[in-house]
Amino acid sequence: MASSSKKQKVTEKKTVVGFIGLGAMGSHLARHLHAFSQEQWDLPALVWNRTPEKAQEHAKAHGTQAVSSLAELERCDVLCLCLPTTAHVAEVLNDVLLKADSLVIDCTSGDPVQTRELAAKLENVRDVHFVDAPVSGGPKGAEAGTVTSMLGGDPADIALASQVCGAWSKKVVHCGPVGAGDATKAINNVMNSAHLLLATEGLLALKKAGVDPATAVEVINASSGASLQVQRLPDNVLSRKFNYGFALGLMNKDCGIAGDLVAAQTPSASLIPKVVALLGEATERFGADADYTQIAMLLEERAGVTLG
Numbered sequence: 001m002a003s004s005s006k007k008q009k010v011t012e013k014k015t016v017v018g019f020i021g022l023g024a025m026g027s028h029l030a031r032h033l034h035a036f037s038q039e040q041w042d043l044p045a046l047v048w049n050r051t052p053e054k055a056q057e058h059a060k061a062h063g064t065q066a067v068s069s070l071a072e073l074e075r076c077d078v079l080c081l082c083l084p085t086t087a088h089v090a091e092v093l094n095d096v097l098l099k100a101d102s103l104v105i106d107c108t109s110g111d112p113v114q115t116r117e118l119a120a121k122l123e124n125v126r127d128v129h130f131v132d133a134p135v136s137g138g139p140k141g142a143e144a145g146t147v148t149s150m151l152g153g154d155p156a157d158i159a160l161a162s163q164v165c166g167a168w169s170k171k172v173v174h175c176g177p178v179g180a181g182d183a184t185k186a187i188n189n190v191m192n193s194a195h196l197l198l199a200t201e202g203l204l205a206l207k208k209a210g211v212d213p214a215t216a217v218e219v220i221n222a223s224s225g226a227s228l229q230v231q232r233l234p235d236n237v238l239s240r241k242f243n244y245g246f247a248l249g250l251m252n253k254d255c256g257i258a259g260d261l262v263a264a265q266t267p268s269a270s271l272i273p274k275v276v277a278l279l280g281e282a283t284e285r286f287g288a289d290a291d292y293t294q295i296a297m298l299l300e301e302r303a304g305v306t307l308g
């Protein structure tokens, strides 16, 4: 399902929106949410962040309304979050007594099993609706409002969630019931890592065989082995900058979720478990705060040669 026009009126009812988690992704999503809320309902988006100074800076820079306590978000009709993990989302939502019939849109790249448990609890205990809506496109895509949003939820909640997510997306797709967005995102990210590892492994062999990595990238990008990760190699790996902006620890988390998914659904899978293991080793070697493109360095170290 493609996103609808941002100009289209969602509902005449004044809708109070809020955003929790103003990190590398959330700070941009919250800015787009604010613009959408102003356009739709002439209301600012409320923003909360664990480090309150970031919320105050966001309000100053973008016109959002910083709140200092989670309880102030209890007036939200739509509450969006972008936190590291589903466990963080569950912990934070424990402190917000949301209104009955309100909608939670969770943009965290979450765990589908934990997300389904959380959504069921919110619905049963408080009659709160839940849509998981992780995004792909990195901080630059979030800044430009061009990420892809993958939604999991009840069809009755998807219309409003799609409109809201359309504020920061070039594409919004309903993947299935609650948890389907998280599952799709985890598989997307393990494929992202796999493509990068595969390209690195291939280029290392080519370098040892006397082919310059930059030349190989030029050829492959114009050939049938091309992928987004091969396109990214010059900027992130060949340059030695390793600064895509996505933490290795978060990628490791996503690959672990993908590993659990294939273990439960297709235990015959052999490639994804290998990628999951490599991500774990890279995280141990370089630390959770390293850029995820540093997974290439693990293979470089083993090969005894670098691509730069």
Ligand code: NDP
Pocket: 020, 021, 022, 023, 024, 025, 026, 049, 050, 051, 054, 082, 083, 084, 085, 088, 092, 107, 108, 109, 110, 135, 136, 137, 138, 139, 245, 246, 247, 250, 251, 254
């Ligand atoms: P960041 O580390 O930049 O931001 C994390 C946010 O979560 C910050 O606002 C942080 O607050 C908050 N936070 C951390 N721990 C807690 C806690 N215990 N309680 C409350 N708030 C907390 O992460 P990203 O924005 O990069 O990632 C967020 C989500 O988006 C993750 O699930 C990630 O996998 C996903 N994602 C990231 C992409 C990327 O390229 N960066 C791309 C697509 C998805 P504080 O400011 O106080 O630290």
